[in-house]
Amino acid sequence: MLLAIDVGNTNLTFCVFEGQEIKVSFRITxxxxxTSDEFVANIHSQLELKKICKDDINAVIIASVVPGxxxxxxxxxxxxxxxxxxxxxxxxxxxxxxxIANPKxxxxxxxxxxxxxxxxxxxxxxxxxxxxxTTYDLITAKGEFIAGVTSPGIKxxxxxxxxxxxxxxxxxxALPNTILAKDTVTSMQAGLxxxxxxxxxxxxxxxxxxxxxxNVKVVATGGLGRMIAENTDIIDVYDSNLTMKGLxxxxxxxx
Numbered sequence: 437m438l439l440a441i442d443v444g445n446t447n448l449t450f451c452v453f454e455g456q457e458i459k460v461s462f463r464i465t466x467x468x469x470x471t472s473d474e475f476v477a478n479i480h481s482q483l484e485l486k487k488i489c490k491d492d493i494n495a496v497i498i499a500s501v502v503p504g505x506x507x508x509x510x511x512x513x514x515x516x517x518x519x520x521x522x523x524x525x526x527x528x529x530x531x532x533x534x535x536i537a538n539p540k541x542x543x544x545x546x547x548x549x550x551x552x553x554x555x556x557x558x559x560x561x562x563x564x565x566x567x568x569x570t571t572y573d574l575i576t577a578k579g580e581f582i583a584g585v586t587s588p589g590i591k592x593x594x595x596x597x598x599x600x601x602x603x604x605x606x607x608x609x610a611l612p613n614t615i616l617a618k619d620t621v622t623s624m625q626a627g628l629x630x631x632x633x634x635x636x637x638x639x640x641x642x643x644x645x646x647x648x649x650x651n652v653k654v655v656a657t658g659g660l661g662r663m664i665a666e667n668t669d670i671i672d673v674y675d676s677n678l679t680m681k682g683l684x685x686x687x688x689x690x691x
Contacts, residue, residue, distance in 0.1 A: 437492045440683035441521070443500035443509065444545065445568040446591075450479070451680040452488055458677060460486040468504045475512035496521035497687045499544035499679070522687060524548055529689045531555065532579040543571075545679065546584060550575050552682030553655045557673060560649040562640055564671065565679070566658030568592065572639050574647055583647065585639055590632045590660050597624060611663055629663070637670045 438453040444466060451461040462482045483490055496513045498521045500506055506523075513521045524544040526534055530551050534542050545565065550573055553563045559577040564570065569592070572585040588596075590609060598606045607621050615630050617623035644652045656665045657678035665674035675681070 437488070437494065438684060438687055439493045439496045439513075439517075440680050440687070441496065441498045441500075441509070442545065442548070442679050442683065443498060443502050443505055445501060448505075448509075449680065450482065451677070451683070452483075452486075452493070453684050456681075456684060458680065460488055461680070462486070466502060466505065468502070470505070470508055472508045472511035472515060475509055476516045479512065479516060490517060493517050493519070495519065495687060495691065497524065497683050498522070499524040499548045499683055501543050501545050522690060524683070524686060528686065530686065531689060532575060532581055535580045535582050536584070542581070542584075546571055546573050546581075548679050548682035548686060549573065549657065550581050550682075551685055552675075552678045554579055555685050556675075556678075556681065557653050557655055560647075560652045562643060562652050562654045563678075564636060564640065564654065564656040564658075564661065564664075566590065566656065566661035566664060570636075570658070572643060574643050574649070574652070576649060583643060585643065587635065587639070590628060593632070594624075594628055597628070609660065611667060629667075633664055633668050636664055637668055640670045 440451045442449040447463045449463050452459045464478050496519050510521055513519050526539045526542050549563045549565050553561045554575050559575050561575050563573045568589045570587045570589050574583045575581050594609055598604045607624050611629045612622045612625045615626045617626045640654055654671050655673045656671045657675050662674050665671040
C-alpha cells in the first residue's frame with residue numbers, strides 16, 4: 437500500500453492507496469512545532485483506528501508547501517515505516533512540461549494537481565484549487581503548464597474582514613439564500629461567497645480568453661471548492677480527491 441501525504445498550510449491530508457483506490461484518509465492540523473515522535477503518534481493512532489497495519493505500507497510520497505515541517509515528517513516516516521519518502525518536485529518525472537519563467541518556483545501542490553487533472557481529464561485544462569490560497573493553473577493539450585494565478589483563499593478574505601474591522605463578527609462561511617442581504621451576517625456572507633464566485637468566473641474566463649486555447653475544461657478541488665463549483669457554470673468538474681490522486685499517479689511514474 438502507498439501512503440500519500442499532502443502538506444498544506446492549514447492541514448496535512450493522509451491517504452492510503454491500495455493500487456489506485458483510496459482505502460482510508462485522515463487529516464491533522466499543520467503545526468510547525470510538531471516533532472517526528474508526535475507525527476508517529478498521530479499516524480499510528482489514525483491507522484490503528486482505521487484498521488490499517490503499518491507493515492502493509494510499503495511506500496510513502498509527500499507533496500509539501502511547508503518546508504519547516506519536512507525534517508520532522510520525513511524522520512517520522514523513517515522511524516515508523518522504515519521508509520524514505522518520495523518528495524514531489526519539479527525535477528521528477530511528471531508527464532507534463534512546466535513552461536514558466538522558473539520551473540523550480542512551481543509549488544508541489546500545483547504540480548500534483550496539474551498532473552492529476554491532465555491524466556484524468558485531458559487537456560487543455562484549468563485547475564482551480566480552493567485551499568488556504570486559491571490557485572488557477574492552466575495546462576495545454578500537449579501537457580504544458582503555461583500560466584498560473586494565485587489569490588487569497590476565501591478563509592483568508594474572511595479573516596481579514598472580521599479581524600480588521602471593529603464591529604464585524606466572525607461568521608460561518610456559507611452561501612446565503614439571496615444577495616439582497618438585510619442583516620450583518622448575511623451581508624458578510626453575500627460579499628464573501630458571491631464575491632468569490634465572481635472572482636472565480638472572471639479569472640477563469642480571462643485566462644481561457646487570453647490563452648486562446650479554445651474549449652478548456654475547468655476542474656476544481658479544495659475544501660471550499662464544492663460550494664463555489666455548485667454555484668457557477670464556469671466549473672465543469674469538482675474532484676475533492678484530485679491532489680491525492682495526483683500523488684498516486686506521480687508515485688507510479690517515479691517508483
